[in-house]
Amino acid sequence: MKNYLYLENGSVFEGDLLTKSTEKAANGEIVFFTGMTGYQEVLTDPSYKDQIVVFTYPLIGNYGVNENDFESKKPHVAGVVVYEGNMSHSHYQAKNSLGEYLDKWNIPLLSHVDTRAVVKNIRQEGSMQAVITSEEGCTVKPSQGGLTAHVAEVSTKVIESFGEGDKHIVLMDFGYKKSILDSLVQQGCRVSIVPFDTGFEQIKELQPDGILLSNGPGDPKQLEYLLGNLKKIISKFPTMGICLGHQLTALAFGGNTKKMLFGHRGANQPVVDLKTKKVYMSSQNHSYEVDEPSLQGTSLQVRFRNVNDSTVEGLMHEDLPIFTTQYHPEANPGPIESSQLFNDFLQMINDYSGREKAYA
Numbered sequence: 021m022k023n024y025l026y027l028e029n030g031s032v033f034e035g036d037l038l039t040k041s042t043e044k045a046a047n048g049e050i051v052f053f054t055g056m057t058g059y060q061e062v063l064t065d066p067s068y069k070d071q072i073v074v075f076t077y078p079l080i081g082n083y084g085v086n087e088n089d090f091e092s093k094k095p096h097v098a099g100v101v102v103y104e105g106n107m108s109h110s111h112y113q114a115k116n117s118l119g120e121y122l123d124k125w126n127i128p129l130l131s132h133v134d135t136r137a138v139v140k141n142i143r144q145e146g147s148m149q150a151v152i153t154s155e156e157g158c159t160v161k162p163s164q165g166g167l168t169a170h171v172a173e174v175s176t177k178v179i180e181s182f183g184e185g186d187k188h189i190v191l192m193d194f195g196y197k198k199s200i201l202d203s204l205v206q207q208g209c210r211v212s213i214v215p216f217d218t219g220f221e222q223i224k225e226l227q228p229d230g231i232l233l234s235n236g237p238g239d240p241k242q243l244e245y246l247l248g249n250l251k252k253i254i255s256k257f258p259t260m261g262i263c264l265g266h267q268l269t270a271l272a273f274g275g276n277t278k279k280m281l282f283g284h285r286g287a288n289q290p291v292v293d294l295k296t297k298k299v300y301m302s303s304q305n306h307s308y309e310v311d312e313p314s315l316q317g318t319s320l321q322v323r324f325r326n327v328n329d330s331t332v333e334g335l336m337h338e339d340l341p342i343f344t345t346q347y348h349p350e351a352n353p354g355p356i357e358s359s360q361l362f363n364d365f366l367q368m369i370n371d372y373s374g375r376e377k378a379y380a
C-alpha cells in the first residue's frame with residue numbers, strides 16, 4: 021500500500037507500507053542507523069524512543085526477530101524506513117518477521133523508499149521532524165528545538181535485582197539496554213536497577229560498590245532538576261556512565277551539552293582511547309554531545325575521542341573514580357571490543373575500596 025514519508029524541510033518520499041495501515045500517522049525525529057545488522061536491538065533500545073529510524077543498509081529483515089536480542093520489553097521507535105524490507109526471513113531462532121513484530125506494536129514499516137536520498141537530506145540539514153502517513157499533501161510540524169522524549173516514560177518504577185556476586189552495582193535506569201545489565205551480571209555483579217530519580221539517601225541505603233548511569237532518550241538537559249542529586253551520588257561512589265549517563269555526568273560537574281547536526285548511529289564509529297592510544301570500533305546512538313570547551317574547570321578530562329569528527333566520546337575525572345563513554349561498550353548491536361571497560365569499572369571499584377580502607 022502506497023504511503024509517504026514527509027520531512028520537515030518539505031521533501032516527500034513515496035514508499036510501500038509493509039505493516040498494516042494504522043489510523044494515525046507516525047511522527048518523530050528522523051535519524052539514520054548505518055549498521056548492516058542489529059535492527060532488533062535498535063528497535064528495542066529505549067534511547068530511540070519516538071524517533072523514526074532509517075536503516076541505510078539496503079536489505080533489512082533477513083533473519084527476522086528472535087527472543088534473545090531484545091534490549092527491552094518492547095520497541096520504542098515511532099516508525100521504520102528501509103529500502104528493501106525482507107518479509108520472508110530465514111533463521112532458526114526467528115519467531116516473527118520484522119513486519120509481523122512491528123505490526124504487533126502498531127509501528128509502520130515503510131519500504132522501497134530512496135533511503136540514500138533521505139539520508140542526504142538529514143546529513144545536509146540535520147535530523148528533523150518527519151511523518152509517515154497515507155495522507156497526501158501533509159505538512160510536518162517543525163520541532164521545537166531539542167528531543168522531547170523523557171526518561172520518565174521508559175525508566176523502571178520499582179527497584180529490581182539481578183545476578184549474584186560480592187560487588188553490588190546500582191544501575192540508575194534512564195532507559196537502560198538489557199545488554200548493559202547482562203555485561204555487569206557476566207562480570208559477577210549483583211545489580212539493582214533503580215528509577216532514574218532515586219535520591220542520594222535511598223541509594224546510600226542500598227550500599228552500592230559502584231553506580232552505573234545508563235543510556236536513555238531525549239535531551240539530557242531535560243533532567244537538569246536532577247543534577248544536584250546525581251552529583252552527590254557520583255561524587256560518593258565509583259561511577260561508570262554510558263551515553264546519556266555520560267552526558268549527565270558532564271552536566272552534573274558544570275559542563276555543557278549540545279545537539280549535533282545528525283548524531284552518530286551505527287556499529288563502526290572509530291574511537292581513540294587517549295590514555296592507551298588504541299582505536300576501537302564502537303556501537304553508537306546519540307544526538308547530543310558534550311561541548312569540549314565547557315569542560316574547563318570541571319575536573320573532567322576527555323579520555324575518548326571520535327576519530328572521524330573529533331567529538332568527545334568519553335571522560336574521566338581527575339581525582340574521583342569516575343569514567344564515562346558516549347558510545348556503548350556493551351555493543352548490541354556492534355563490535356564487543358570495548359567490553360573490557362566493564363572489567364575496568366570493577367577494577368576501579370576494587371582500587372577505590374582499597375584506597376578508602378587505607379584512609380580509614
Ligand SMILES: NC(=O)CC[C@H](N)C(=O)O
Nearest residue numbers: 067235236263264307308
Ligand atoms: N543512547 C543514548 O543514551 C542517547 C543519549 C541522548 N538521548 C542523545 O540522543 O544524545
